[in-house]
Amino acid sequence: MTTLTRLPGRPSFRARRRLEAASEPDVERGILSPHDRRRRPVKVGQVLSHVLLLGGLVVVGLGPLLWLAKAAISTTQDTIQYPLQFWPSGIDWANLEQAWVDVEVGKYFFNTIALALGQLVVGLVIATSGAYVLAILRPAYARVLQAAVLATLFVPSVVLLVPLFITVARPPFGPSLLNNYLGVWLPTAANAFNILIVKRFFDSLPQEVFEAAKTDGAGPVRVFWSIVLPMSRPILGVVSVFIVIASLKDYLWPKLVLTDAAVQPLGVRLPNIQSQTELDVTLASLAIATIIPVVLFLLFQRLILRGAGLGGAVKG
């Protein structure tokens, strides 16, 4: 409260309230100091920039999605002639039903979910078992293995496109994985980035716990299942979200591997739907395709945003 005495004149009620807020232990102070925040031009600038920022973010970030939601239940006429009219002339719920049933969006929707869940399982198995070997079991060949895995981070994905396609379409042994979800799951599981962030987390776990478990007679499988995995929930959450969102956003690879429409996820199918269906139904299909990622985002917002920041930290 020492700051109070420094203020000239008697502070108004609002200013006092703000002062109290400012003098609270301000652990994460930024560019502006509490002193700056009290200056009138700064205050005005702050309010102004926040309003502009929030308004801009709502229009740019949320706007297109809200527009899509509205267009999904508007008639083609409305959408084409008055695209920015706030209230449509009538609500056309039939769009959604038409998209779901006639255009078979429902089928592709479940393909999307199956593809993402499989990718999650395969990706998690590879990332955790691999990181366990590299960080905790550490056999003699771990260094070489780690170097070989991390080296793939240097290789841009473009160089893999054609050879990987050939490997999946005409493998040296075994059947072709075209139109097989394994053709998407397995190559995307070869993700050095996910292994790296899980490994870094495993590295930070206390070694003594593993030593103690070992003395108590726990084998490597038991240590992995009963100690390492339960202790790693936070990072497993982050990696899971990474994998699922990557799966939902992927287009080119599933398009190349899944050529048969019956097994394609919704994302791959959308361009065809757009070229073959009426506008309102197309927009309804786009809205349906956006639902899963947006719901996931609303559910796991903190985790996703932390993961995105962490992605920068690991990349950096």
Added chain:
Amino acid sequence: MTVLDDRRTVAPPVRQHAPRRRDRSIRGWVRRGGLVTLLFALPMILVFAIYSWWPILQSIWMSFQKTNLITYQFVGFDNFVNVLSDPLLGRAVLNTLYFALLALVFGFPLPIFMAVLMSEVKRMKGLYSALAYLPVIVPPVVAVLLWKFFYSAAPTGVFNTIIGWFGIPPQPWIQDATQAMPSLVLEATWAAAGGSIIIYLAALLAVPPELYDAAEVDGASIWRKIWHVTLPQLRGVIFVMLILQIIATAQVFLEPYLFTGGGPNNATVTVLLLIYRYAFENSLGGKYGEATALSVMLALFLAAASFLYFKATEKWSTN
């Protein structure tokens, strides 16, 4: 790679506690847990061997082959010669550079600016971040198809209506050779900026507050604090993001493929679109050799960029 593994130097490896008398037989190896370890490593080794290491090696081999996927024939540097003499290549390279340049000018400073502003928000911080990140969550296909409609050249198109409010006449957007590429960049920036903002926000949190305190003692204004404290502190992240963006924009595919298909008049043909066309859109059967040759050339360029990136990472993560 050793930098990533900072712990190894501190804690002694667990293996040293293994029996002193090393039994070199297979049974001894199994008894020491070698087999279980190998079983744990096997999924990762197999997946990487088949779907990463092998295709990487194969790409070099394939760029010297002519193939229809059944027979392979060594053709020396023919694929490279064919690609380099393709009249469309120069166009594709220029277009890709143009895309990268526009994305750099418009898309690169924006997230830094936004993150600095957003970091000063005290109330409802999460709401700002969430709104900024929302476009990143939207699947790129949906985003492109939605924007394709927004870019309608009709006077009643979404963007044409909006610019109409400011008295600007309707624009052709993606239907015009000169406007197409900037339009793609605009969408790509919208789709990607949120991810960068979150990363910069995380980096801004890591700026030690004492630096600002010290700057204030020296009488620094807000702008001087941003210029002399904030931005220098972000230098490392900014550089890393710059290189990541160059790598990403050099491989731009989805926008030109779905928005314009490379048109109008080849104005948006990019290198990756050309690779895709060679391999998967060729009526005479896939020119896999040519596609791989071009991939390898692009990858060599990008490898140089990622080498720089990792060098920078190393320097940045140590301080």
